[in-house]
Amino acid sequence: MIASLRGTVLEALGTTLIVDVHGVGYAVTVTPDHALTVRTGEEVLVHTAMVVREDDMSLFGFPDRQRLEVFDLLRGVTGVGPKSAMGVLAALSPEEIAAAVTNDEDAVFRRVSGIGPKTAKLIVVSLTGKLVAVRSSTTARRPAARGADVLIALVGLGYQERAAQAVLDEVLAERPDERQTAVLLRAALSALGPQTVR
Secondary structure, three states, X not given: OOOXXXXXXXXXXXXXXXXXXXXXXXXXXXXXXXXHOOOOOOEEEEEEEEEEEOOEEEEEEEOOHHHHHHHHHHHOOOOOOHHHHHHHHHHOOHHHHHHHHHOOOOHHHHOOOOOOHHHHHHHHHHHOOOOHHHHHHHXXXXXXXXXXXXXXXXXXXXXXXXXXHHHHHHHHHHOOOOXXXXXXXXXXXXXXXXXXXX
């Protein structure tokens, strides 16, 4: 079982990272937001889940153990495979998942591509009581954590941190109810434009 990888990023292609660990290149499936936070040539630590099937062996990677744990919980739900679990984590943060489960809001999961009404309800029922720690430890810090994720992604793309932070503050102020990192990142990129790239 491969629980984590520490190595150099050789390539970041969409949702796949190629991580070189002592001369061996590992292909790791990650969320789009995660891929945007890394640069080719930099050293990374990726927490991984190894999924083995009869005709396939895949690695799914995460920037922290919390997301890995949520991924494993999602995979334990009937009808949720690793790709669907990654889809949920691409659309929702761990704290947003915990909040939806706590508040019995299965509609939140129905908005994720590939998750139908029955599966969405099963996610809520199956994870009830299992995400209390995530909810309590991160909800109070949600805005700061969200902003930090977007800032890291922008700097990783080559934007100057000061300019990125200024635009990010404006985007967060204009969209106080927006919680999806991908949406905020697109808005910040649109506002920044190419002229501020180093």
